[in-house]
Amino acid sequence: MRLVASDIDGTILGRDGRITPRTVRALHACEEAGVELVFVTGRPARWLTPLSEQLGHAGTVICSNGALVYSLETMSVVSSEAIRRDTMLEVREIVRGLFPETVFAVETPVEFVMETAFAEPRHQRLLEEVRHGDLAELVQGDEVVKFMAKIEGITAEDYLRVVAPHVSHLVSVTHSAIDMTMLEMAPIGVNKAVTLAEYAHALGIAPADVVAFGDMPNDVEMLAWAGEGYAMQSGHPDALAATELHAPGIEDDGVAQVLERKLAGIGRTAVGSGPARRARGS
Template identity: 55%
Template sequence: MRLIASDIDGTILGHDGLISTRTVEAFHAAAEAGIDIVFVTGRPPRWLDPIREQIGHLGTVICSNGAVTYDLGTDKVLASHLLSWDTVEQVKDIVAGLAVEPYFALESLAGLHIEEGFYGARAPAGRAVIVPQVLTADMANGGIIKMLAVLHTGSADEFLELVTPAVGPLLAVTHSAPDLALLEMGPLGVNKAVTLAEYAAARGIDAADVVAFGDMPNDVEMLGWAGAGYAMASGHPQALAAAALQAPRFEDDGVAQVIESRLAALRLA
């Protein structure tokens, strides 16, 4: 074990926005043992405060499902994969032709742009209120890193199954929302595993020496790539099917349990 790669939401971070003391201590122990730590998330760079403030991580975070590599210590983008406005428009038309009343948003390096109706009756809890707008080509000037589509009925699994055959040749389509029909669409060929593999290779670390944790469909490729990919027992069925290993439930500090066990095994080796 030379590198630990962990998803954030539902894996180490709860709906209350907190990371358990046991989990924080497990990551600290791993870092003290000389193990590289990288967090790999669907979150954009501006939503990484829990990692900085609760764990004290100031290293690399792979954001937006692999589209952005970010240095948390300097608050700088190290690398990014961007979407073209032409692709955004094409995908928007396709999804609108397949689903009833989809609403869209764009995540860019400059911020989040949402159109009227995207949030519906939901308020973005704990985050600044964003003024709805019409999505326009000038938003590409900030570097679009993710396209979001939401339905206010149905499930994310159903929405994913509906649009993937048509959108899959244009964008990488996934989801990480357990209770909302929200799709995340990023640059074609880019996912958490692709960018994590690049990160590991730059440090001379083989996949066999990587321990990865995740819980949702956007973690599937990463869990399959890592030498020890752990799906949370509380995770999505697709994540559980993709991973060779299973960590205890999030509610039971599953990530911490696995890290503690592996560190103990290293000390005995």
């Protein structure tokens, strides 16, 4: 184990917005043992405060399902891949032709913009906080790192099943939201696994030495790519089906349990055939 790559929401971060002390200790122990740590999330860069505030993480984060790499040390974008503006508009027309009631929003490296109807009644404050209106007017450049399509009255799985065959030649499409039906689209060929593979290669780390954790469909490629990809037992069926390795659920500190076991193995290897008591204390 040379690199730990972990999703955030539903994997280490609970719905209460907290990372448990046990998980914090396990992640810190990895770094202390010389294991690289990178977070791989669907979140935009502006939503990384749980990592910095609760974990004290100041390293690299792969955001927007692989479309953007961000440094918490310098608080700046390292690299990004964007959907072309004309492609975004073409996809919008295709999806709206299939589901006219669909509403859309966009993440760029610097902001979130949306169609006015994207703000649900519970999110009306967004109308005061972000630019909203016609995306054709709001997005002027080739800067979209995440394109979102939202609908009601259908499951995310059914929505994806219908939409994906019509847009997969233009964008990568997945979903990860728990409390809404929303598709998340990235530039064609971009997902968490692709960007994580590039990151690991730059460090000279092979897939076999990567341990990854995730819980939703947007983690599937990453879990399959990593030498050890653990789906959270509390996760989506698609994530669980992507790998034979399952970690206990987030409510049971599943990531921490796996890492504690693996770090203990590193300790035993380090002390060779020394006494078991010494290995446990290493």
